[in-house]
Amino acid sequence: MTRTTCPYCGVGCGVRLQEGKIDGDPDHPANRGRLCSKGAALGETLNLDGRVGVPRIHGSDVLWHEALDLVAQRFGEAIETHGPDSVALYVSGQFLTEDYYVANKLMKGFVGTSNIDTNSRLCMASSVAGHVRAFGEDVVPACYDDIDEADLVVLVGSNTAWCHPVLFQRLVAAKQARSTKIVVIDPRRTATCEIADLHLAIAPGGDVALFASLLVALDNAGAIDRAYVEAHTDGLEHALNAARAIDVVAATQLQPADIDAFHDLFVQTNRVLTLYSQGVNQSSAGTDKVSAILNCHLATGRIGKPGSGPFSLTGQPNAMGGREVGGLANQLAAHLHFEPSDLDRLRRFWSAPNLATKPGLKAVDMFDAVLDGRIRAIWILGTNPLASMPRADRVRAALDACPFVVVSDVTDRSDTAKLAHVLLPAAGWGEKDGTVTNSERRISRQRALRAPDGDARPDWWQLAQVGQRLFGSFAFGWKNPAAIFREHAALSSFENDGRRAFDIGGLASLSDEAYDALEPVQWPVTRDGKTRQRFFADGGFYTPDRKARIVPTPWRAPVSVTSADFPLTLNTGRLRDQWHTMTRTGRVARLMNHTDEPFVALHPDDVARYGLTPDGLVRIESALGATVLRVREEAGQRPGDAFVPMHWTRWFTSGGAIDALVPGATDPVSGQPELKATAVRVAPVAIAWRALLLRRATDVLPGDGFYWTRVALESGEAFLLAGWDAMPAIDTLLGDGERIDYTSRDTVRAASLVDGKLDSCLFVTQSGNLPSRDVLAHLLDAPLDAETRFALLAGRTAVASQGRTVCACFSVGLNTILDAITSQGLVSAAEIGAALGAGTNCGSCIPELEALLREGTYERAA
Numbered sequence: 001m002t003r004t005t006c007p008y009c010g011v012g013c014g015v016r017l018q019e020g021k022i023d024g025d026p027d028h029p030a031n032r033g034r035l036c037s038k039g040a041a042l043g044e045t046l047n048l049d050g051r052v053g054v055p056r057i058h059g060s061d062v063l064w065h066e067a068l069d070l071v072a073q074r075f076g077e078a079i080e081t082h083g084p085d086s087v088a089l090y091v092s093g094q095f096l097t098e099d100y101y102v103a104n105k106l107m108k109g110f111v112g113t114s115n116i117d118t119n120s121r122l123c124m125a126s127s128v129a130g131h132v133r134a135f136g137e138d139v140v141p142a143c144y145d146d147i148d149e150a151d152l153v154v155l156v157g158s159n160t161a162w163c164h165p166v167l168f169q170r171l172v173a174a175k176q177a178r179s180t181k182i183v184v185i186d187p188r189r190t191a192t193c194e195i196a197d198l199h200l201a202i203a204p205g206g207d208v209a210l211f212a213s214l215l216v217a218l219d220n221a222g223a224i225d226r227a228y229v230e231a232h233t234d235g236l237e238h239a240l241n242a243a244r245a246i247d248v249v250a251a252t253q254l255q256p257a258d259i260d261a262f263h264d265l266f267v268q269t270n271r272v273l274t275l276y277s278q279g280v281n282q283s284s285a286g287t288d289k290v291s292a293i294l295n296c297h298l299a300t301g302r303i304g305k306p307g308s309g310p311f312s313l314t315g316q317p318n319a320m321g322g323r324e325v326g327g328l329a330n331q332l333a334a335h336l337h338f339e340p341s342d343l344d345r346l347r348r349f350w351s352a353p354n355l356a357t358k359p360g361l362k363a364v365d366m367f368d369a370v371l372d373g374r375i376r377a378i379w380i381l382g383t384n385p386l387a388s389m390p391r392a393d394r395v396r397a398a399l400d401a402c403p404f405v406v407v408s409d410v411t412d413r414s415d416t417a418k419l420a421h422v423l424l425p426a427a428g429w430g431e432k433d434g435t436v437t438n439s440e441r442r443i444s445r446q447r448a449l450r451a452p453d454g455d456a457r458p459d460w461w462q463l464a465q466v467g468q469r470l471f472g473s474f475a476f477g478w479k480n481p482a483a484i485f486r487e488h489a490a491l492s493s494f495e496n497d498g499r500r501a502f503d504i505g506g507l508a509s510l511s512d513e514a515y516d517a518l519e520p521v522q523w524p525v526t527r528d529g530k531t532r533q534r535f536f537a538d539g540g541f542y543t544p545d546r547k548a549r550i551v552p553t554p555w556r557a558p559v560s561v562t563s564a565d566f567p568l569t570l571n572t573g574r575l576r577d578q579w580h581t582m583t584r585t586g587r588v589a590r591l592m593n594h595t596d597e598p599f600v601a602l603h604p605d606d607v608a609r610y611g612l613t614p615d616g617l618v619r620i621e622s623a624l625g626a627t628v629l630r631v632r633e634e635a636g637q638r639p640g641d642a643f644v645p646m647h648w649t650r651w652f653t654s655g656g657a658i659d660a661l662v663p664g665a666t667d668p669v670s671g672q673p674e675l676k677a678t679a680v681r682v683a684p685v686a687i688a689w690r691a692l693l694l695r696r697a698t699d700v701l702p703g704d705g706f707y708w709t710r711v712a713l714e715s716g717e718a719f720l721l722a723g724w725d726a727m728p729a730i731d732t733l734l735g736d737g738e739r740i741d742y743t744s745r746d747t748v749r750a751a752s753l754v755d756g757k758l759d760s761c762l763f764v765t766q767s768g769n770l771p772s773r774d775v776l777a778h779l780l781d782a783p784l785d786a787e788t789r790f791a792l793l794a795g796r797t798a799v800a801s802q803g804r805t806v807c808a809c810f811s812v813g814l815n816t817i818l819d820a821i822t823s824q825g826l827v828s829a830a831e832i833g834a835a836l837g838a839g840t841n842c843g844s845c846i847p848e849l850e851a852l853l854r855e856g857t858y859e860r861a862a
């Protein structure tokens with residue numbers, strides 16, 4: 001048996017592999033054996049097609065030393081000719097801590113530039129900035145046990161049910177056990193709202209105003225902890241004055257009674273835990289949103305005590321680890337700051353004469369510098385900025401213009417990898433070793449389950465090899481991740497003396513064996529063996545006077561404001577079964593079936609107002625760009641808001657990434673872009689024809705000038721197509737082979753056979769129905785007898801469709817569930833579970849099962 005950690009969200013669940021089967025690790029404190037749908041499908045992502053097996057230069061396979069020599073040479077030339085700031089690294093919260101440590105040491109320590117930033121800039125930067133501003137250091141004061149011990153849990157801008165599903169299950173259990181009250185603050189009615197006692201459908205960007213009004217309400221109600229405030233904080237009066245100036249109803253567009261209800265709950269409950277995520281961070285006022293939340297906890301002294309505290313949920317598996325090694329352009333390793341004494345410390349520890357002394361360019365500015373030629377060589381590892389950065393088309397233009405682009409990825413099917421001059425094959429999850437740190441500061445091992453695919457190598461090794469070529473092996477000569485970890489741990493306690501919370505000196509002398517066997521452990525772990533679960537119940541902040549800062553937070557609206565031209569606000573975010581740009585989860589059939597197409601969700605009133613058809617196509621346009629997507633009518637949307645999932649890319653759909661429409665104005669403190677509030681307009685697109693294409697997986701995209709989206713099948717893939725103009729030529733869509741077809745006035749049915757087996761098939765209609773995809777999928781690659789050929793062309797297929805997948809763990813479809821509800825008279829999620837298994841493994845679909853039982857109005861899928 002091998003024990004490791006899930007590579008997806010920041011919950012950091014333990015996973016084990018035994019007898020070829022992957023399941024949850026019952027001994028891991030983050031999940032106690034539970035997994036969500038994505039974690040449960042990890043086994044299916046181990047053998048993806050499109051893996052990069054060997055390094056490539058301009059598309060041609062080369063040997064490792066050729067690729068690494070070229071990277072070192074081109075980076076070296078740029079540094080020599082144009083200075084250290086002419087090169088950059090853009091890395092990832094999905095890096096292991098050891099990868100991250102090496103990247104950061106290479107750039108800040110030896111190249112002598114802080115031009116290393118990470119996708120955490122799009123994710124956690126505002127939380128980091130808020131923590132540093134209030135606490136003096138980036139410390140998360142709470143832990144997962146607080147979820148079990150709170151009496152009130154406030155979820156702000158967090159769709160926990162889908163994005164941190166295992167923690168959500170824990171919250172559901174806590175509510176059952178002790179009637180925890182739950183408030184959800186989110187413009188949309190999400191799956192998370194299924195367990196809410198109160199849902200505040202706040203106007204986008206209203207959070208600063210809401211939490212400022214809470215601070216005032218706490219003061220008015222006498223709920224301020226005067227002793228704590230006096231002894232351990234500074235600035236409350238200024239913050240209250242700024243808060244009193246805000247018109248909370250105007251800013252939040254909430255009912256005054258609802259605001260009061262929230263205030264009352266918070267005022268009256270001692271054990272309050274505020275969990276927050278991207279609805280808070282991804283905002284042009286993200287740092288102020290974080291501060292407004294922290295202020296309420298500091299002013300009441302509800303911090304660092306069982307069941308109470310502010311708690312930023314980290315997104316990526318190692319968002320926290322990246323912060324420990326200083327992965328952001330404005331951080332240094334080991335929570336050191338850009339100030340003379342810390343710089344001196346780091347210079348001596350690393351023996352780094354060329355240490356960078358000032359912060360570097362943050363992600364958005366970094367790609368601007370690539371575009372205007374200040375940065376001449378960039379290496380992108382473990383992230384797909386062409387799809388995930390705001391102004392995505394500008395990022396494309398920047399990389400197109402950049403003289404030297406290196407990408408390390410596990411697949412060549414990321415939009416970014418397609419632009420690489422040098423593509424380096426990375427060892428992926430299950431193939432590499434290292435550590436990650438989850439939301440509650442718990443460090444866990446990721447362990448290899450098998451040898452890397454082809455000649456893929458871990459990211460730390462790639463970076464260290466280039467480091468050695470540029471600066472010699474003394475600083476970059478580690479022989480394994482354990483050696484890197486020891487150095488990282490030693491730095492954390494170097495001249496620390498309790499001045500920095502991040503101290504894992506107790507792990508600095510782990511042997512290779514002890515590192516291999518390391519059990520999950522929460523930091524700090526000091527040399528004298530001290531650990532702690534929570535911070536700040538008794539003050540002791542990491543500011544010079546050890547007091548926390550309560551910061552004034554004036555309210556301001558999102559930057560991209562709606563107008564008569566662009567009347568809707570576009571919000572973006574996540575779906576239950578997809579991970580970011582889908583390079584892994586988008587290839588797993590059962591994860592694709594919950595939601596198989598990108599869409600724009602709109603309130604029914606807006607669907608009517610803009611003349612749209614539910615399930616029809618819509619053109620959505622911002623000042624930056626436009627795309628065509630499916631219309632989804634959702635009563636849980638606020639009128640005036642649109643929601644589009646962030647996941648689809650050029651590889652997966654005709655319109656490409658939604659981030660091409662998102663301007664991403666940045667927060668002035670954290671530099672984090674606003675990804676959840678963009679002014680847009682919508683217009684209907686009349687559909688002339690619709691089509692369904694199934695084929696074996698290939699590298700060819702279906703074409704331009706019509707709408708298409710790619711759906712993974714267990715073997716092969718399907719495309720859903722729709723057009724407003726003429727049909728594309730059938731020949732370009734179907735593979736070569738023996739062709740059979742049937743064409744009538746408004747229908748085309750065609751298939752191509754290779755060796756008597758179905759290779760691809762295409763169904764086009766102008767006004768009729770298309771056959772069911774999951775039924776056809778069984779025929780792909782199967783020998784076709786005369787009868788099946790006939791049935792295929794007649795548009796008849798024998799098996800009934802079970803509809804879109806609701807439960808991904810047991811692949812239970814919507815139609816199957818609806819049938820069981822009706823025929824067996826099921827009345828609860830538990831009864832559905834007993835009858836069909838749905839919801840009994842990871843539980844991620846329970847909110848949806850409950851919605852089905854309650855509303856019963858979900859359309860039956862074709």
Ligand SMILES: Nc1nc2c(c(=O)[nH]1)N[C@H]1C(S)=C(S)[C@@H](COP(=O)(O)OP(=O)(O)OC[C@H]3O[C@@H](n4cnc5c(=O)[nH]c(N)nc54)[C@H](O)[C@@H]3O)O[C@H]1N2
Nearest residue numbers: 157158159163204205277278279315316573574576579580
């Ligand atoms: N299934 C799945 N899980 C994931 C990921 C994934 O890709 N897929 N990614 C991981 C990562 S890296 C991250 S960062 C996390 C993100 O986890 P979450 O932050 O929970 O996810 P999002 O869907 O981005 O956004 C959360 C909610 O913020 C709301 N929101 C938008 N604007 C506002 C606002 O102004 N105020 C408030 N209060 N709410 C607002 C949105 O409507 C949305 O429901 O998820 C992690 N987990």
Ligand SMILES: Nc1nc2c(c(=O)[nH]1)N[C@H]1C(S)=C(S)[C@@H](COP(=O)(O)OP(=O)(O)OC[C@H]3O[C@@H](n4cnc5c(=O)[nH]c(N)nc54)[C@H](O)[C@@H]3O)O[C@H]1N2
Nearest residue numbers: 122123382383384388408409414426428572580581583646
């Ligand atoms: N509009 C909008 N945009 C967003 C967001 C949003 O809510 N709305 N959310 C933002 C947030 S919070 C985040 S975290 C980002 C995420 O955005 P990205 O980080 O760009 O998304 P991923 O798809 O996770 O990209 C990871 C890449 O690394 C590759 N990979 C996987 N394993 C390895 C490995 O071991 N080594 C290497 N070298 N590569 C590997 C994957 O194949 C993939 O190409 O998106 C941000 N962008």
Ligand code: SF4
Nearest residue numbers: 006008009013036039
């Ligand atoms: S909640 Fe799901 S995605 Fe997150 S770590 Fe656990 S299994 Fe992985």
Ligand SMILES: [Mo]
Nearest residue numbers: 122123315316
């Ligand atoms: Mo994230």
